[in-house]
Amino acid sequence: MQYAPTRGTARHTLTVIAFAALSLTATACGPAAPAGPAADDTPTTAASPSTTTSDTPTTSPTETPTTSTPAPQTPKPTKEPAAKPTVTDEPSEPKVQPVVVVLRPGDAGAKVRSMQARLKQIGWFSGDVTNFYGTRTTTAISGFQRKRGFPVTGIADQRTYDRLLSMTRTPTQDELNNVKPQSAPAAKPGSWDVDQRCLTGRVICISKSTRSLTWVIDGKAQYSFDVRFGSEAEPTREGTFSITWKKVDVISNLYGTAMPYSMFFSGGQAIHYSADFAANGYNGSSHGCVNVRNMTLLKQLYNTAPVGTKVVVHW
Incomplete structure (x- = not known):
């Protein structure tokens, strides 16, 4: 069955066509639109460089991150230990100072006479002084040494001789020549200061x-x-x-x-x-x-x- 439009329908159709033509004319005669992108090209904001917010560095897929374990190290001592002294089976011998001899038994001369006179001054030598270092001199020196705690040798070493010099004076000529001082005469009553x-x-x-x-x-x-x-x-x-x-x-x-x-x-x-x-x-x-x-x-x-x-x- 064919559809045959009625008069009313034809009129309606003409009206729609005329409205469509009017709409196209209005669109074509309006102000020219500025040249711009196509309707489907929506302006977009330029892409900012991507900022990674994660602190984890990106790892290449071909590299597997590994954690290296340091090899243990032995700490070095801050100070080298002192070397231990070498111990020997035999103790070291103490150094012995050599004894310097000034005069010894058998010596003779003016120095012996002077030494005898000095010993006589402090009561260690009796009798006349001589030039010979004999038994009397040896006995006197031995007693002098013993009194002072020196080794008793009877030999006038430097230590003994120096001590003797420090305790006595230079002998007089009378002492060296055995000249005896004159004894004072006995005091008579009235001749001395009576108290x-x-x-x-x-x-x-x-x-x-x-x-x-x-x-x-x-x-x-x-x-x-x-x-x-x-x-x-x-x-x-x-x-x-x-x-x-x-x-x-x-x-x-x-x-x-x-x-x-x-x-x-x-x-x-x-x-x-x-x-x-x-x-x-x-x-x-x-x-x-x-x-x-x-x-x-x-x-x-x-x-x-x-x-x-x-x-x-x-x-």
């Missing part, structure tokens, strides 16, 4: 005014000899004392000087032989002791007056 304290018993009476020492027994003077005293800064004490102790070989622990045949009567003050007094007389002074320069009479007094003997020091 009432010296008239009873056995007394060592010492006068500062006459610078003399007198050995007195029951008021009678036996003999006298010269003495000297301490200075104003170190005076010899005055008064009545007694001998507290005696010693032949004494070295001052304050001044390092020899004090042969010491008889102590007041603390450290003593009656003793003085090499300086013998050499220089009254040009010097003691440190408070009573110095004697006549060795012969001093030895006699030393052997006569025992500990406890009365001592009087007066003006």
Whole structure:
């Protein structure tokens, strides 16, 4: 069956065609559109460089990341250990200092005579001095060494000889030639500086005014000899004392000087032989002791007056 449009339908069709033509005309006569991309070319924002937000680096598919394990290392010591000393079976021998001999038995000459005179000054040598180093000299040196704790050899080595020099003075010509000093004549009553304290018993009476020492027994003077005293800064004490102790070989622990045949009567003050007094007389002074320069009479007094003997020091 054919469809035959009616009049009304034909009219409607014409209307639609006319509207379509009008629509095309309006579209063609409007303002020209700017040249631009095709309708399907939608403008896009230029692609920014891709930013990887992950901190993990991209790994090539052909490379398999591996974790290398470091090989263990032995730490080096900060300090090399000290080398151990070599121990031997035999101990090392100590070095022995050679002994220097100054004089020995059998030697002869002026040096031997001088050494004998020095030994005689401090009571180690008796009799006349000679030029020969014999038995008497050997005995004297042995005793001198023993007293000081030195090896007792009887040989005058350097150590022994130096100590002897430090304790004595240079011998006088009289000492080297065995010239004996003249003994003082026995004091007569009235000729010595009498002090009432010296008239009873056995007394060592010492006068500062006459610078003399007198050995007195029951008021009678036996003999006298010269003495000297301490200075104003170190005076010899005055008064009545007694001998507290005696010693032949004494070295001052304050001044390092020899004090042969010491008889102590007041603390450290003593009656003793003085090499300086013998050499220089009254040009010097003691440190408070009573110095004697006549060795012969001093030895006699030393052997006569025992500990406890009365001592009087007066003006």
